[in-house]
Structure formats: structure tokens, C-alpha cells
Amino acid sequence: MKSLPTERVAGLSTAFVALAALCWGLSGGIGGILTGEGWDPVVVSFYRGAIGFLFVLAWLALRPRGSGLGNKKLWLWSLLAGVGVAGNFAFYFLSIAEGSVAVAAMLMYCAPVFVYLVSFTLRLEQPSVFKWVAIVMVLLGVVLLTGIYDVGAGEVTLVAAGAGLLSGLSYAVFIFGFKYAAPHGSPQAILVIAFAVMAVILFALGNPEQTVAVLSTSSWPLFLILGVIGAGLSFIFYIIGLNHTAPAVASIVAMVEPVTASLFGVAVLGESLGLVQLLGMALILVTVTALSVYSNSRRKVASV
Secondary structure, three states, rough: OOOOOOOHHHOOOOOOHHHHHHHHHHHHHHHHHHHOOOOOOOHHHHHHHHHHHHHHHHHHHHOOOOOOOHHHHHHHHHHHHHHHHHHHHHHHHHHHOOOOHHHHHHHHOOOHHHHHHHHHHHOOOOOOOHHHHHHHHHHHHEEEHHHHHOOOOOOOHHHHHHHHHHHHHHHHHHHHHHHHHHHHHOHHHHHHHHHHHHHHHHHOOOEEEHHHHHHHHOOOHHHHHHHHHHHHHHHHHHHHHHHOOHHHHHHHOOOOOHHHHHHHHHOOOOOOOOHHHHHHHHHEEEEEEEHHHHHHHHHHHHHO
């Protein structure tokens, strides 16, 4: 049996990454619909994660080799990843409920900035002028996007802005947990533990009545779609796609998520963005993507 050409494999892998980002962008829009109907953001997050857990569990059952489930370090870092993804999902949908899909998605896209700040603090990454300038530019973009410089007149509430930034910070925690768990086991094993921890946390924090009511509501198809594309297939697509996708390319392709979420909010939910907000979005998108590409290129040079 002939193997696929390297170029074709890379193209397919990049397509998987783009598809995962598209799924995450759409999940923000679906979350906006559900929270707009009055569903608790934590309950929405729970079902997104719980359904995703079933998918990664099936993935682990099909690919059990090298799981590393007997390794204590795998469990430790995967537990941290679970706390991170729980916060990411919950704060993201809270930001959507209190503000808009576009703003929430863009604030979460700031996650790489939090990764750098934590790395600087833990001395895992060396700061540079470029990195600090990029961080300042992203913060300026956040200010323009949220309008926090004029709270009284701004359309974005402090709760929405704060929750959006916390979703990005939580995603950074997930990234760290997953990164340090990876050497000790398989991606599917890490995700199973992380999603199980996330489901337990969100179930405990959610509204019990609403959690049960979802099972008999007419909105259950949206919850199912959210879980399938927002946590089930998307994470699997992303992990598989990263195997043969250059990190710099993945960083650029990741822009599909906030752009998709923003377009969904404007086209489907009737959200609107002012000129200053659009400028803030553009500043965040360009700077975060440039920062990611710069970081990946530096790592590649350092490894040569």
C-alpha cells in the first residue's frame, strides 16, 4: 500500500486544524443561542464537556496503546488541564451571556499572552522587546474592543470583559497542563482525564434543575451539536492535525475560530461592532498571530 505524499499529508493535517477551529467558532455561536434562551452558562459548558468526554473516551478505547494511565505525573498535569478547560468553557459562555460572541471569542484568543506572562514569571521563557511590545499591543486591542476606558458608555460590561479574559487565562492553564502531561502518555488519555475533571467541576457548580431539564427540553439538539463539534470531534481533529502541521501554520489557521464566532454573532445573533471595536479585533488578531509565529520560528531555530 502506497503512503500519501508528504505535501498531501501536510495539507490534510492543516485542514483538520482549520476544521477544529471552525467547530470551536461555531460552538461559541451555539452557546450564544443557548445562553440567550436563559440557560445557565455553566450548564451549557457542562454538556459541552460531558459529550466531549464520551468522544475522547471512545478514542482512548480504540487507541489504548501508550496511554500512560499508570503514570502519576500524567494524572497530575492532566488534572490541571481539566481545571483549565473547565474555566475556559464556563468563563467563555459567561462572557457571551453578559456581552457578545464576538467580544468573548476575541478575548479568549488572547490566551497566548497569558502563556507568555506565566512563562516569564516561572522563568520558562526569556522576555524580549518584541514580546513585551506584542503584549502591550494586545492589551491595547482589548481596551479598544471592550471600551473599558469608558465604562459608562461602553457596550461591554466589566463582567463580560473579565469573564472573557479569564477564559483566555484558563485556556493558558489548559495549555500548560497538556504540555507537561504529553511526555507521560497519549493525547487521548490526557483528554479523558481532563474532560472527566471538567465535567465533575461544572456539574458541581451548575444549576441542578437546569442540568436535569436539558434532558427533556426542545433545545437538546443544540446541546448535542455543541458537545459533538465543540468538544468531541474538534479536539480529536486538532490533535490529529497538529501531528503534521507546522506550529506557525497552526497559529495562523487558529484565526478561523474567533473570525467564525464573530461572523456567527453578527449574521445569526444580530450583534453589531463599532469601528473602534473592529480596530481592536484586528489589532488582537494580527498581534497574537505574529507573536505565535515568531515564537514557533525561534523554537525551530533553537532546535537546529
